[in-house]
Amino acid sequence: MPIDPSVAAGADLGEVTFSWTPREVALYNLAVGGAHDPLDTAGLQYVHDSEPKVLPSFATVAATFNATEAPKVSFPGVDIDLSKVVHGAQQVRVHRPLPATGTATTRTRIAEVQDKGSAAVVIQESVTRDENGEPLWTARSSIFAKGEGGFGGERGSSTRVDLPDRAADREILVPTQPNQALLYRLCGDRNPLHSDPEFASEAGFPRPILHGLCTYGSVCRAVVDEVFGGDVSAVADYGVSFAGVVFPGETLRVRAWEDGDRLLVATTVVDRDDAPALSNVVFIES
Numbered sequence: 001m002p003i004d005p006s007v008a009a010g011a012d013l014g015e016v017t018f019s020w021t022p023r024e025v026a027l028y029n030l031a032v033g034g035a036h037d038p039l040d041t042a043g044l045q046y047v048h049d050s051e052p053k054v055l056p057s058f059a060t061v062a063a064t065f066n067a068t069e070a071p072k073v074s075f076p077g078v079d080i081d082l083s084k085v086v087h088g089a090q091q092v093r094v095h096r097p098l099p100a101t102g103t104a105t106t107r108t109r110i111a112e113v114q115d116k117g118s119a120a121v122v123i124q125e126s127v128t129r130d131e132n133g134e135p136l137w138t139a140r141s142s143i144f145a146k147g148e149g150g151f152g153g154e155r156g157s158s159t160r161v162d163l164p165d166r167a168a169d170r171e172i173l174v175p176t177q178p179n180q181a182l183l184y185r186l187c188g189d190r191n192p193l194h195s196d197p198e199f200a201s202e203a204g205f206p207r208p209i210l211h212g213l214c215t216y217g218s219v220c221r222a223v224v225d226e227v228f229g230g231d232v233s234a235v236a237d238y239g240v241s242f243a244g245v246v247f248p249g250e251t252l253r254v255r256a257w258e259d260g261d262r263l264l265v266a267t268t269v270v271d272r273d274d275a276p277a278l279s280n281v282v283f284i285e286s
């Protein structure tokens, strides 16, 4: 049985300790479109040799940055073929601005396993602490596994963030590059879905798709630059659902609405009639 909710739900996936340096931070920043204009001196802070700006979304890659193997969807009570899964949702809360150099330990558990009928959703939660045991960030991510539902689990809740019924306060265009996924995979996500045309085809896609977390980071970077004046510390919490695929080279349209201490955002693909890419996007300002 690929999913046994009685084993999976609440399972402790253990701890991992890892370190990062300005080199990893700068590579990540480039992989999410930072410093795309080398004549923009503000953008160059993303690739500063000793103190590059650290986006809160860096939290999504820090623990696995140097991975070189494809991930496995294999946990207690869960064993799913990688070609059947897509990233469903991601949220990160940073408890303070992330340093450009650090060592931390992440403990992860399976918070919930949802049976959506045809699909399964596996939700992981992790807490990351610095060397003194102080929390640095907490994260929640969902894996959406097509065809893996029907195992007799709870359907779980739905996520739905309604957007204001008015024109967006800001609109930003975020180009991605045709080789964006090949660059982003150097930040540790070696899923062949993003680099191998044959694997992508077996998974049901016409060509390799962009990592969900590359879209996540690119939108974070664009919002920090264009809405928060380049201040990476302005974001305390950032969550999204991955609503549709993005192909490398496509341009994203980011529309943003101020909503108190929140920024609500919709992200669509310009080149495909504004097909949804990210939904339920909420930035909480610090």
Ligand SMILES: CCCCCCC[C@@H](O)CC(=O)SCCNC(=O)CCNC(=O)[C@H](O)C(C)(C)COP(=O)(O)OP(=O)(O)OC[C@H]1O[C@@H](n2cnc3c(N)ncnc32)[C@H](O)[C@@H]1OP(=O)(O)O
Pocket: 071, 072, 073, 074, 085, 086, 087, 088, 089, 116, 119, 121, 142, 143, 144, 155, 156, 157, 158, 159, 189, 191, 193, 209, 210, 211, 212, 213, 241, 242, 243, 244, 245, 246
């Ligand atoms: C450890 C190893 C881990 C490896 C993880 C993966 C690593 C990465 O490399 C992989 C990636 O980055 S993949 C790229 C990023 N993700 C995507 O592109 C997915 C885009 N989204 C889709 O295709 C569809 O929305 C889709 C397919 C997600 C859903 O579409 P539908 O099947 O049409 O679903 P729908 O009928 O709308 O809803 C059915 C129920 O599912 C819930 N749901 C929908 N979208 C969800 C999502 N994105 N995340 C979580 N749950 C979601 C709905 O709420 C609904 O349930 P309910 O009826 O209870 O509300």
